[in-house]
Amino acid sequence: MRSGDGSFRALAWLMFVSVCVCTSTPAAEPGFNAGRAFGYLQQVCELGPRISGTQGMTLQQELIEKHFSQFACRVSYQDFDVAHPQSGEPVRMRNMIVSWHPDSRERILLACHYDTRPRPDRELLPFNRDKPFIGANDGASGVAFFMELGHHMASVPSRYGVDFVFFDGEELVYDAKDKYFHGSEYFATAYRDTPPAYRYVAGVLVDMIADKKLTLYQERFSLRYAGGVTRSIWETAGRLGERAFVARPKHELNDDHIPLNEIARIPTCDIIDFDYPYWHTRNDLPAACSGESLKTVARVIVAWLQTYQAP
DSSP states (O other), X not given: OEESOOOOOOOOOOOBOOEEEOOOOOOOOSSOOHHHHHHHHHHHHTTXXXXXXXXXXHHHHHHHHHHHTTSSOEEEEEEEEEEOTTTOOEEEEXXXXXXXXXXXXXXXXXXXXXXXXXXXXXXXXXGGTTSOOOOIIIIIHHHHHHHHHTTTGGGOOOSSEEEEEEESOSOOOSXXXXXXXXXXHHHHHHHHHSOOSSEEEEEEEEESOOBTTOOEEEOHHHHHHXXXXXXXXXXXXXXXXXXXXXXXXXXXXXXXXXXXXXXSOOOEEEEEOTTOTTTTSTTOSGGGBOHHXXXXXXXXXXXXXHHOOOO
């Protein structure tokens, strides 16, 4: 993600979708398991950098698909190519979609990005900016969140179907002029230009939600584009007494929710801790993260899924 204003161009790639149907239904377990969620975060980080189009990303996709194969869900992909910002060579991107109750015509979109930035560009010393970036919070936290949430979706009553969407190419960025948000823009454009048989009534993007000192303000674009969704989430947090959710605005961020709002017209809120001190540095490691923070967000989102009513 990046701060400040930005504009987004519609993409014209052809969408290819491959599907893996998962049919077994394990028993739901009581409560979001913070320790297991943190274990998933560590497991993802052990793969190393997960840069778009690399072996690390492929290994992560295999890990996620294997994980969700144990649940009553459908796993599908959106495949497309973009030009590498340095070489110009095509990079294969894959948005990953995990669908719960796929026959539901009204749906809620829960999303994260699952690629990592190519390098830790905010390191103070220039020679450290070409070293590996693991992205424990900025990348792995959303993946771990959804991996753990998968254990509970069968027991979460909701009037809507739910899709977990893992966006590729959020930040295949080597220079400030390089394009962000490839996956979310592709997804939003496909939804707009080839309308599916269902509609998304709301969306929630999670990004950097595992900070040990989790503090979640209302992001300003989220309030502007999806005020009802945003306020309803923070109201849910207030009812639950989750103090990490601070019900006042702070930060104006370009993130994957912008294409969803501007192109697809899906009212989407960004839940993000942008005060994370290790953003885009080598210290964005599991040691800076907490499963309890993931649990805090999960408790709010699960309660929100049960009560949200689209206008």
